Amino acid sequence: MIIAVDGPAASGKGTIARALARHYGLPHLDTGLLYRAVGLNLLRWGGDPDSEFAAVRACDFAQIDFDDPELKSETVGGLASRISVYSLVRETLLSRQQEFARQTGGAVLDGRDIGTVIAPEAEAKLFVTASPEARATRRHAELVRMGKAVHYDDVLLDIRARDERDMGRSTAPLLQAADADLLDTSDMTIDAAVQRAIALVEARLQRSA
16 A cells, blocks of 8 residues: 655645554655755755756765754755756656555655655545644744754745745646645644544545445
8 A cells, every 4th residue: 555645844744654654554755855865965065956967966875874864954955945846856766766655565655746746556645734834833843942043934934935946846846636635734733633644544545445
């Protein structure tokens, strides 16, 4: 069984995807980490994020530790959003994501184009979203817990800029798949959002059966 979880930044899709993976005993892939790894390589190598050629060259994960906390930094996240618009970068990372999705037994993947591009055949698809303000509040609190000196207004501007880039890119833009269930977490606790996600997946599986 493949479960696709898509949505914008800080919507809660990663938390929900990890919970679904635990619930169903499936491996999980945060596909955004792949793009963040490319961004981190560019940062460390002094590469130009405005160069598609440089971004493709940075799709080398030999020296990347996916537990590196720097992958979660706002700087790397911004770079990941910028290089994700490049079609050659997306093509380079496509097979890695599809192999993970199609492994024996299935998997849970979260990102921005899982249900539309990576695994359109997924048995269950969720599009997890929330208002920009709610997402900025969450991201700001997360960064403060990490000891980062950030302002809410700056985080909100960044969230909106990422949304614009993600939804406006010509290759694999962020959008809800026609057969995906919408889950708006704006006014939901984490536990409530997870339980709703499980209920939506169960309903989808029952309809398929």
